[in-house]
Amino acid sequence: MKSWSHPAVPALPGTGPVPELYDTATASLKRACATPHASLYVCGITPYDATHMGHAATYLAYDSLVRLWLDAGKDVRYVQNITDVDDPLLERAAATGVDWRELAESQIDLFRSDMQLLAIIPPQYYVGVTEVIDDVADAVATLLERGTAYRVPSDDADDDIYFDSIAAESQGPWKLGSESNLDRETMLALSAERGGDPDRPGKRDPLDPLLWRAERLGEPAWDTVVGRGRPGWHIECAVIALDHNDHTITVNGGGSDLVFPHHEFSAGHISALTGHPLAEIYSHAGMVAYQGEKMSKSLGNLVLVSRLVESGVDPRAIRLALLAQHYRTDWEWTDAHLAQSRQRLETWVQWAAGATASADDALLDTLRSVLQHDLDTPAAVAAVDARIASGVAATSVAVAAIDALLGIRL
Structure with missing residues (x-):
């Protein structure tokens, strides 16, 4: 499946540092990539009610990581899925x-x-679940053969297939x-809340997740080696990640609501299929609230990128509003955030208009330094504000650094 156009990213003098990133599994900062090749898998959207600020904040976080990797001279392989067949999508339809x-x-x-408007660097591989049905079914068959999957009878369909956590x-x-x-x-508790079925009779462990859902009346289904049906949620991402990477990837990313069960069991599936960990770092972005609740499609309290742009908001102002929040924090979107970012953008544009050809790269050094520490975009935004407030004129290097590292073209 096609993604979207790659934004122009200016080349900067020198090479930036390799970023450190917070790893959920170890609750510590880790150096994100010690080799010339960096790989990233980010869980994509279930395509209905796109793209709200929670989505945008997550994909901006990993866009920041990709930009730092490129600045550090890394060869980057970025994969993202689309869950283009799933219960919430079917229910909305x-x-x-x-x-x-x-x-x-x-x-x-x-x-x-929306991603193109926000200057998000696209994945090289943008893969819909419906494009890999046979691959997923083959993986499920492998797990059955190895004893890390089992069948559970259903009253209204053929057997469903579940992952055997204990065996894995x-x-x-x-x-x-x-x-x-x-x-x-x-x-x-999270399994019951986030799409699991811990009370399903016949499971060996209440936490065991669904690998393959047998066909139900009126639901989409495909003929495969494990029967007619469709994939479970976690195995989709495991297979797509595995199809485009050699075993362990550098960073597995997504929103913090995916920590469990999604990322936990995606890692379990990869381990059972390959004998290797899914990722070196498990990274998670915070949740964005609105009107006192987590911004979510189920609640309907969405602030959509497309609607803001349609109302006349410059996409760069939306991006700046998101950059002003640390990617790992939970925060609440308000009109004040947007008003502040619109004013900030105007100030930055006016400052950049007077850029000289000076080789001064002090701001570049500062941006590289603060961003290297767990993608600290608020500190980077503050550094630009401070540079402007100091009265120091813009330089072509500084303007290019803001574009390349923060994705704000002035």
Whole structure:
């Protein structure tokens, strides 16, 4: 599947440092990539109600990481999925009387447009789940053969297939809870809240996740080696990540609401399939709230990028508003954030208009230094503000650094 156009990224003098990134699994900062090649997998959208500020904040976080890797001279392989067949999408399509394929296609197109407006660097591989159905089914068949998956009878369909967490723990480096750092009671609660089915009869462990859902009446299904049906959620990402990377990737990223069960079990599936960890670093972006609640499609309290742009907001101001928040923090979007970023953008543009050809790269050094520490974009924004407030004139290097590292073209 096509992604979107790559924004121009200016070349900067010298080479930046390799960033350090917070790893959820170890609750510590880790150097993100010690080799010439960096790989990134970020969980993509389920295509309905795209693109709200929570989406935008997450993809901006990993755009920042990619920009720092490129500045450090890394060869970057970036993969992102689209969950273009899933229960929430099917439910929305049914509720609105739209074919689920048409709904998915329209929302994917909108997401692409929003990402391009926000100058987000696209993944080299942008993969819909419907494009890898056979690959997922083959992986499920492999897990069945190895004893790390099992069938559970259903009253209204053929057998569903589940992941055997206990068996997988004995066959690879993954242990349940090793990526999320959560206790069992918390995992059970989150499983019930986030698409799991801990009360499903016939499962060997209440936490075991669905690998393959047998066809139900009126639902999309495909003929495969494991029967007619469709993939479970976590195995989709595991297979897409594995299809485009050699075993362990550098960073597995997404919102913090994916820590469990999604990233935990994606890691478990990869371990069971390859004998290797999914990632060196498990990275998670904070949640964006609005009107006192987490911004989410289920609640409907969404601030959409497309609607802001349609109302006349410069996409650069939206990006600046997001950059002013640290990617790992939970925060609440307000009109004040946007008003401040619009004023900031105007100030920055006026300052850049007087740029000289001086080789002074003091701001470049500062931006590289603060961003290297866990993508500290608020400190980077503050550094630009301070440079302007000091009365020091803009230079072509400083303007290029703001473009290349912060994605704000002035």
